[in-house]
Amino acid sequence: MELIDGKKISDDIKKEIAATVEQMVAEGKKRPHLAAILVGHDGGSETYVAHKVKACEQCGFQSTLIRYEDSVTEEELLETIKKLNADETLDGFIVQLPLPKHISEQKIIEAIDYRKDVDGFHPINVGRMSIGLPCFLSATPAGIIELLDRYNIDTKGANCVVLGRSNIVGKPVATLMMQKHQPGDATVTVCHSATKNIKEICAQADIIIAALGKPGFVTADMVKPGAVIIDVGTTRVPDATRKSGFRLRGDVDFENVASKCSYITPVPGGVGPMTIVSLMKNTLLAARHEVYE
Ligand code: GUN
Numbered sequence: 001m002e003l004i005d006g007k008k009i010s011d012d013i014k015k016e017i018a019a020t021v022e023q024m025v026a027e028g029k030k031r032p033h034l035a036a037i038l039v040g041h042d043g044g045s046e047t048y049v050a051h052k053v054k055a056c057e058q059c060g061f062q063s064t065l066i067r068y069e070d071s072v073t074e075e076e077l078l079e080t081i082k083k084l085n086a087d088e089t090l091d092g093f094i095v096q097l098p099l100p101k102h103i104s105e106q107k108i109i110e111a112i113d114y115r116k117d118v119d120g121f122h123p124i125n126v127g128r129m130s131i132g133l134p135c136f137l138s139a140t141p142a143g144i145i146e147l148l149d150r151y152n153i154d155t156k157g158a159n160c161v162v163l164g165r166s167n168i169v170g171k172p173v174a175t176l177m178m179q180k181h182q183p184g185d186a187t188v189t190v191c192h193s194a195t196k197n198i199k200e201i202c203a204q205a206d207i208i209i210a211a212l213g214k215p216g217f218v219t220a221d222m223v224k225p226g227a228v229i230i231d232v233g234t235t236r237v238p239d240a241t242r243k244s245g246f247r248l249r250g251d252v253d254f255e256n257v258a259s260k261c262s263y264i265t266p267v268p269g270g271v272g273p274m275t276i277v278s279l280m281k282n283t284l285l286a287a288r289h290e291v292y293e
Contacts (some may be wrong), residue, residue: 001258002151004230004265009150010273014058018279021060024144024287028118033062033289034118034279035084037077039103040070045096048276052056052094055276056129061283063092073097078111084114088223091287092136094279096169115292118282121168130175134291136282141173144209144230150182151229151263153207159201163251164211169232171234173209180251198222210251220256229264230256232271248272 021031033148035054038049049065056063058062065251066080066124084093093116095209099105109117114124128135137145160177164170170190177186186207191198202208202222223229234252248266258264265271285291 001261002078002263003258004147004151004270005276006265006270006272008054009147010277013146013277014055014280016282017059017277020284025060030089030287031060031062032091032283033064033089034283035064035066035090037066037068037080037093037095039068039072039077039096039099041269044100044234045098049096051276052279055280056283059278059280059284064260067206070100072100072103074107077103077108081108081111085111085116090116092116092283094119099205116286117172118279119285120172120282126172128169129172132179135290136178136285137278138168138172139282140169140211140232140271140275141176142278142281143230144173144272145176145183145231146205146278147265147271147274153263155183155207156185156205158186159204160188160207160209161205161207162188162190162211163192163198163202164213164232165192166211169211173211177207177209184234194228208252212251214251215249216251216253218252218257220253220260223257223260225260226262227260229261230271231265232268234267 013101016153053063053065095106095108109121111120114122117125119135120136125135129137134278139218162170162174174188174190177184178188191201199222203224205227207228208214211231213233213235215235215237229252231250234245238247239247242259248268
């Protein structure tokens with residue numbers, strides 16, 4: 001079994017990005033600039049956004065954090081998005097999800113100029129991805145594909161089972177895994193809450209991508225010997241031995257599954273850091289106008 005070291009790969013990519021940025025600056029170009037809108041004080045979202053801001057520093061980007069309380073109205077957020085769309089100093093921006101119930105996430109996503117949508121959530125980017133056109137790929141699926149690529153994992157013709165059908169991970173990663181080139185070219189099955197016999201389907205899989213947010217869901221009896229396991233789960237579970245009072249747990253029962261598979265991503269240190277670095281890659285692409293214009 002080989003551990004897929006997302007932390008190391010993401011550190012390598014951040015160094016590559018930082019070198020490119022210094023080169024751009026030496027040529028008289030401006031630093032890439034990413035803004036993030038964070039609404040409320042959800043612990044997970046606070047942590048993710050703090051990591052994104054730190055990654056910007058490591059890559060030599062300018063970053064701007066815009067915070068709102070939970071009480072912000074949809075109109076206020078839409079107004080801010082309009083300003084960010086028009087702000088020529090800004091290459092891309094994200095609105096951290098989830099948003100409070102009184103705000104339509106879809107309305108917010110669709111208000112973002114797709115050319116600045118470095119999260120790749122806008123329907124134009126999602127549509128372009130699904131037919132293989134240049135676009136901003138959503139960060140977690142892009143990070144997973146990058147890991148499979150950097151570890152030279154052969155996905156052609158593989159049985160790939162995706163657990164979860166979210167717009168952010170399950171659907172786009174299923175689309176990318178079936179695209180007609182490596183990494184991809186897999187036979188993809190998407191399982192979700194209405195799927196019958198998930199265990200049997202998983203047991204046939206050469207690659208399992210678990211993105212359902214249920215800690216420890218994938219158990220050893222669901223894993224074929226030699227399978228590749230990609231764990232997207234990051235649920236906070238209570239842990240009295242930690243100062244924070246919690247630890248992150250993936251969707252895979254790592255302790256019992258690891259010895260059965262050929263490759264596995266740990267939680268933390270697997271997919272998570274790759275998600276952030278994919279956002280940095282998209283921001284660099286936006287700054288260099290390499291996708292649009
Ligand atoms: N919430 C969970 N993952 C993401 C992400 O990749 N981007 C944004 N904006 N919100 C998220």
